[in-house]
Amino acid sequence: MKSGVLRPGKVPIGLLEKTVLRMTGASSKLEAVPPGAGLDFASVRVGREFLLVSADPITGVEHRIGDYAVQVTANDIATSGNRQQFAETVILLPEKSRPADLEEIAHQIHSAAERLGVTILGGHTEVTPGLRRPIVSVTGFSLVDAYVSSGGVRPGDTLMMTKTAGIEGTAVLASEGGLEGRLNPRELKRAGGFLSRISVVEEGVKAFGTGGVRAMHDCTEGGVLGAAFEMSVASGVGFELVERAVPVAAETRRICEALSLDPLRLIASGAMLMAVKPGEERKVAKALRSIAETTVIGSLGGTARVCARDGGKKEKLTEAPEDELWRVLRAAGRR
Numbered sequence: 001m002k003s004g005v006l007r008p009g010k011v012p013i014g015l016l017e018k019t020v021l022r023m024t025g026a027s028s029k030l031e032a033v034p035p036g037a038g039l040d041f042a043s044v045r046v047g048r049e050f051l052l053v054s055a056d057p058i059t060g061v062e063h064r065i066g067d068y069a070v071q072v073t074a075n076d077i078a079t080s081g082n083r084q085q086f087a088e089t090v091i092l093l094p095e096k097s098r099p100a101d102l103e104e105i106a107h108q109i110h111s112a113a114e115r116l117g118v119t120i121l122g123g124h125t126e127v128t129p130g131l132r133r134p135i136v137s138v139t140g141f142s143l144v145d146a147y148v149s150s151g152g153v154r155p156g157d158t159l160m161m162t163k164t165a166g167i168e169g170t171a172v173l174a175s176e177g178g179l180e181g182r183l184n185p186r187e188l189k190r191a192g193g194f195l196s197r198i199s200v201v202e203e204g205v206k207a208f209g210t211g212g213v214r215a216m217h218d219c220t221e222g223g224v225l226g227a228a229f230e231m232s233v234a235s236g237v238g239f240e241l242v243e244r245a246v247p248v249a250a251e252t253r254r255i256c257e258a259l260s261l262d263p264l265r266l267i268a269s270g271a272m273l274m275a276v277k278p279g280e281e282r283k284v285a286k287a288l289r290s291i292a293e294t295t296v297i298g299s300l301g302g303t304a305r306v307c308a309r310d311g312g313k314k315e316k317l318t319e320a321p322e323d324e325l326w327r328v329l330r331a332a333g334r335r
Helices: 013-018 065-078 099-116 167-176 185-197 202-210 223-235 251-259 281-287 325-329
Strands: 040-044 050-059 088-092 119-127 135-145 158-162 215-216 240-241 271-276 294-300 305-308 314-316
Touching: 040 135, 050 065, 065 088, 065 099, 065 135, 065 202, 065 215, 088 099, 088 305, 099 119, 099 135, 099 314, 158 281, 167 185, 167 251, 167 325, 185 251, 202 215, 215 223, 223 240, 223 271, 223 294, 223 305, 251 325, 281 294
Parallel strands: 088 119, 240 305
Antiparallel strands: 040 050, 050 135, 088 135, 158 271, 158 294, 215 271, 240 294, 305 314
């Protein structure tokens, strides 16, 4: 793409494949999974183990940004069925930031890493001209014996998810969406509490341990629908996702109705998408029962990427959906 303006959020997959994913530097003698769209982490064989690496920036929020950054990267590693072990952090602060601002972000990173059992190895911190808000990026690492990835889907697998749609978006919009007056204080407090639900580490590890999961992908930007699209791109297998089957919390539905948003396209960190082997659905759901609710939301197969909407319409996706959160922030003049 030589002309035109890119929209906020992830770069379109087609452009990514023509540029970034084709320019990967020197080839390695180590056995490595090549980079690809829709993959949550890289993998390099080191002896008898695999080094998993994932990186994520947090750019759209300020409230508890350090917590988000550590958790989101841990979630990416968790889609492998393993826990993150190490991390490096980059903290970019806007001009006129105070030492107290840095201290707060560092404390959030430390607390989240401690809670998740992640050791911070180092990183970089600076004040960056031109920024309007802080950016925190975390790179996570783990040495593991085995793993699954979002590219492991096979035709005939069942599409399942944990928890509900739009979890992270609900928490962000409750604190930064300008919803005072549209939702009452009690509703906003409950919605803001969704931040405590954004980890998929426990369900990722537990689901992998059942042996019934072929692929997992966390529902970040683009929500549940975006995650299904990315898993499809990574694996080359299509899907049909059924809108009425996707669980949506009451608080999420209230916020989406107030702002005219599609909950299936709202950033949903905290929900895990899983490709489950046929006949293994009950075993996976039973294993996760004490951790998170689990729902069958569709099927995997063919090449088409389809969302069966409530009114009977079948929406065909040809590109990853734009996240509804960016639309709200753009309308508010913050992106």
